[in-house]
Amino acid sequence: MSNPAPPPTAETSLREYPYVVIRFRCTVCERAADVRLAVLAARFGPNATLGRLVSMFVGGCWWSPHNPARKPQKYGMKCGGHCPDLFRPGPPDLPPSMTGLTLIEGGKGDMLPAEPKPVERRRRVGDADV
Numbered sequence: 752m753s754n755p756a757p758p759p760t761a762e763t764s765l766r767e768y769p770y771v772v773i774r775f776r777c778t779v780c781e782r783a784a785d786v787r788l789a790v791l792a793a794r795f796g797p798n799a800t801l802g803r804l805v806s807m808f809v810g811g812c813w814w815s816p817h818n819p820a821r822k823p824q825k826y827g828m829k830c831g832g833h834c835p836d837l838f839r840p841g842p843p844d845l846p847p848s849m850t851g852l853t854l855i856e857g858g859k860g861d862m863l864p865a866e867p868k869p870v871e872r873r874r875r876v877g878d879a880d881v
C-alpha cells in the first residue's frame with residue numbers, strides 16, 4: 752500500500768495526522784508517551800497542531816525552557832521533547848489491515864466482502880491513555 756500523503760510536520764493538525772497513535776519522546780528526561788489520535792483530538796480539538804502538542808509535552812518537563820523554577824541558561828540543558836514521527840515518510844506502526852496483501856488459507860468463498868477485517872487490539876505495557 753502506498754502512502755501518498757506528505758510526512759507530518761509541526762504544522763500538521765490532528766485532523767490531518769495520518770496515523771492512529773502519536774508518539775512523544777524526550778531525549779533528555781526520557782519521558783515518553785504514546786497517545787491515541789482520537790484522545791488528543793477529543794481533548795484539544797481537531798485543529799490543534801503537532802507543534803502545539805509537542806510544546807505542551809515539553810512544558811511538562813523539568814528541562815523545559817519555560818519552567819519558572821529554573822533560571823534560563825543560554826547554553827544549559829533543554830528539554831529534548833519531540834515527536835519522532837514528524838518528517839518521517841513511513842507510519843510508526845501499521846495496523847494489521849494496512850500491512851499489505853498476505854496469502855491466507857481458504858478461498859474467496861470463505862470471505863465476507865463487506866466485512867472489514869477484525870482489528871487486532873494491542874496494548875503496550877506501560878501504555879498511558881492520557
Ligand SMILES: [Zn+2]
Nearest residue numbers: 777780812830
Ligand atoms: Zn524533557
